[in-house]
Amino acid sequence: xxxxxxxxSVSGSPGQSVTISCSGTSSDVGSYNRVSWYxxxxxxxxxxxxxxxxxxxxGVPDRFSGSKSGNTASLTISGLQAEDEGDYYCxxxxxxxFVFGGGTKLTVL
Amino acid sequence: xxxxxxxxxxxxxxxxxxxxxxxxxGFTFSSFNMNWVRQAPGGGLEWVSSLSTTSTYxxxxxxxxxxxxxxxxxxxxxxxxxxxxxxxxxxxxYYCVRGRGATPPYYMDVWGKGTTVTVSS
Numbered sequence: 001x002x003x004x005x006x007x008x009s010v011s012g013s014p015g016q017s018v019t020i021s022c023s024g025t026s027s028d029v030g031s032y033n034r035v036s037w038y039x040x041x042x043x044x045x046x047x048x049x050x051x052x053x054x055x056x057x058x059g060v061p062d063r064f065s066g067s068k069s070g071n072t073a074s075l076t077i078s079g080l081q082a083e084d085e086g087d088y089y090c091x092x093x094x095x096x097x098f099v100f101g102g103g104t105k106l107t108v109l
Numbered sequence: 110x111x112x113x114x115x116x117x118x119x120x121x122x123x124x125x126x127x128x129x130x131x132x133x134x135g136f137t138f139s140s141f142n143m144n145w146v147r148q149a150p151g152g153g154l155e156w157v158s159s160l161s162t163t164s165t166y167x168x169x170x171x172x173x174x175x176x177x178x179x180x181x182x183x184x185x186x187x188x189x190x191x192x193x194x195x196x197x198x199x200x201x202x203y204y205c206v207r208g209r210g211a212t213p214p215y216y217m218d219v220w221g222k223g224t225t226v227t228v229s230s
Binding site: 003034036038040045046047048051052057087089091093094096097098099100101102103 | 144146153154155156159168170204209210211213214215216217218220221222223
């Protein structure tokens with residue numbers, strides 16, 4: 001049940017785009033189109049941003065998009081805004097477990 | 110409004126026990142798989158356990174298998190986590206989370222605010 005691999009931090013200026021990668025294996029990310037992404041602003045509970053690789057729940061801005069290629073998934077945030085700051089976690093379903101990435105801290109400069 | 114409210118956290122000595130509860134409201138609790146996710150201080154998210162709608166399917170992370178027991182009472186719209194033989198590394202915030210799709214879930218769409226568990230002598 002190894003964690004998925006994410007960069008510890010990313011940053012960008014308002015209006016720019018940033019991409020957060022999430023590297024897994026052929027047993028998790030590579031085998032299932034069940035990657036989800038969660039945003040966690042400081043001191044709050046996580047919030048679902050993307051599910052099933054590229055689907056957005058109601059209420060999530062279309063500035064947030066997800067994709068996957070092989071064993072690596074990605075979250076792209078375009079038109080960066082100050083309110084996007086926080087920690088972002090990817091996750092993947094497997095048939096027996098649910099695994100998270102280590103988290104990426106997004107700083108809006 | 111769909112809501113999950115955890116309770117039962119606190120300070121416990123290593124080797125001790127604690128029972129967490131989660132009260133659901135605003136949705137049909139019995140129709141959804143449920144989960145516990147924890148977060149160590151300054152750390153990332155860690156899936157702990159999943160439970161299907163009728164308690165038929167249960168999964169645990171290796172780190173808690175044999176020590177934690179997940180359960181639910183659909184009549185009371187409640188989810189529970191019995192935590193025994195607690196260790197220092199079990200310290201953290203425990204979130205009650207609604208799952209979608211399967212057990213374990215494909216993804217988790219409603220999160221509680223969490224309850225804090227501290228294991229220390």
